[in-house]
Structures are given as C-alpha cells and as structure tokens.
Amino acid sequence: MKHKITYYILNIVTVITVTMFFSCKDNFRDVQKLGISENEPIGVAENINLKYTDSGRVKAVLLSTKMLDYSNRDFPFNEFVNGVTLDLFDENNEKSVIVADYAIVYNKTNLIDMKGHVKISTKDNDTLFAEQLYYDRNKEWLFTNKPVSFKRGLDLIYGNGFDSNSNFTNAEVLEVNGTITVDE
Template identity: 75%
Template sequence: MKKTYKYYILNIVTAIVVTMFFSCKDNFKAVQKMGISENEPIGIAENINLVHTDSGKVKAILLSPKMLNYQNRDFPFFEFPNGITLDLLDDDNNKNVVVADYAINYSETKLIDLQGNVKITTSTNDTLYAEQLFYDQEKEWLFTNKPVTFITGLDVINGNGFDSNKNFTNAVVLEVTGTITLDE
C-alpha cells in the first residue's frame, strides 16, 4: 500500500511538472517592452549627421535636428519631426538635394514619407516642389498624388501628381493643370 501511495504522488508531481513545462512561453519581447510605452520612442537622437557610403564612396548625407526611433512598434518607423536635408550623390558625385519639413521612414515597407514644403533640386537644376512626396527605396521611385510644381529647363509645370525614378530621367507630372515656358 505504501508503494501505491508513493506511485500516485510521483505521477501527480510528474503531471504538474510536465504541465508547467509545456505552459511556459517565450515572452522575451513582452519583457523587453515592460516599462516602455508603445507611444513613446525607444530612442531620440539630436543633430543627426549621417553619412552613408558604399564601396568607399559617399552616397548620401542626411542632416536633421531630431530623429525619433519607434522600432518598438508593430509597424516600426523613424520619425524626423523637425525636417530633413538629404544630399544624394551618384557615382560621378552629382548631387541631388531633398529638403522637407517632416519625414517618416517606414522600416518594413522601405517607404519614406516626406511632408511640408518638400523641395528636390537635381544636379541639372530641375526642381520639384510638393506638399507631400513618397520615395520607395526598393524600387527607387518617387511619387505623389498631391499638387506639384516641376521646373525643368525653361518649363514650369503644375499638376496633381508626380512619378519619377530617383534620377528624374523619366519624370512625369500627372494631371497637368498648367505649363509656363520662360524666355531666356
């Protein structure tokens, strides 16, 4: 009888231990987030001067007074609430300059949302003005469906929308509302 009693106790303890073992979860991410509000950035950087190089050549220089890191979100992003200035250099060191009052870089979709007095000046002095412009980093494509003004050569083109590759070699103003050709 003593042996049977020990046998039951051993079975109960074994069942509890096995149940506890299989009920444990990997909550490492939840533990990391403890004490961090999802509405707050996990990092704040000020006076950003980021230089991106590839094979020893400078490809981009990003300047911004402030960057907020929201990589703790389900849809992570970097926010630049005080705007950016971005110099993009090609292999021949031709520089395109992007300026915006506000920007968000979405990490997962590789999409950059530029807002407020967006201005892009190319190395050939073509200039695009928009209130909002998106840049798809994977496709290297610029686009918007908001009003734009595009100055190229002697033409000033106004429209509602814009599509172009990053080099502006096939820039198209959509829904053109007016074109002005300037005399030299």
C-alpha cells in the same frame, strides 16, 4: 491502503509538476519590452547625419536635427519630426537636394515618406514643390500622387503626381493641369 493513498498523492504531485513545467514558455522578449510602450520611441537621436553608400560611393545623405527610433514596432521606422534635408548624388557626384518639414524612413521597405513643403532642387536648377514625396532607396526613385508644381527651364508645370529617377533624367509631371512659360 496507506500505501495506495501515498501512491496516488505522489502521482498527482508528479502530474501537476510536469504540467507546470511544460506550460512555461520563453517570455524573454516580453520581459525586455516591460516599461517600453509600443507607442513610444525606443530611442531619440539629435543632429543626425546619415550616409547611404553603395560600393563605397555615397549615394545619399540625410540630415536632421531630431530622429525618433521606433524599431521596437512590428513594422519598424524612424521619424524625423523637425524635418529633413536629403542630398542625392548621381554617378558624377553632382548633388540634388530635397528638403521637407517631416519624414519617416521605413526600415523594411527602404522607403522615405517626406511631407510638408517638400522642395527638390536639382543640379540643373530644376525645382519641384509638393506636399508629399516618396523616395525609394532600392530603386532610387522619387514619386507622388499629390499636386505638384515643377519648374524646368522657363516652364512652370502643374500637375497631380510626379515620377522620376533620382538624377532627374526622366522626370515627369503626371496629370498636367497647365504649363506656364515664363519670359526672363
């Protein structure tokens, strides 16, 4: 009888030990995240000068005084709370400049969302003013569905949206509200 009780206790201990062993999981990522709130940036950088190149040619340069890095999120992004200056270069290395009060760069989609007093100055002295503008780095495309004013030559065009490639060869104001021709 004593031998049977020892046998049962040994089996129960073995079952509990095996159960505990298989119930453990790899939680190394959870341990790494301890002390880091998902609502807080994982890093802060100052005086950013980010160059985007393709085949050895600089296509864009993003400048900012402060960047917050949220790469610890499921959908990672970088936030530029003090504004940005984005220089876009065409095939002839001619520059167009975009300035905004605030921007977010979404890493997975390569989309830059610029907000607050967005201004584009092209190499041909065309100027766009908008409250929000998106730049798709993959397609090299600028667009918005917010109100804009676009000065091209002597024309000042108002509308609700803008669509253009990055070198502005086919810039288009959408839903035009009016055009004013300014005599100089």
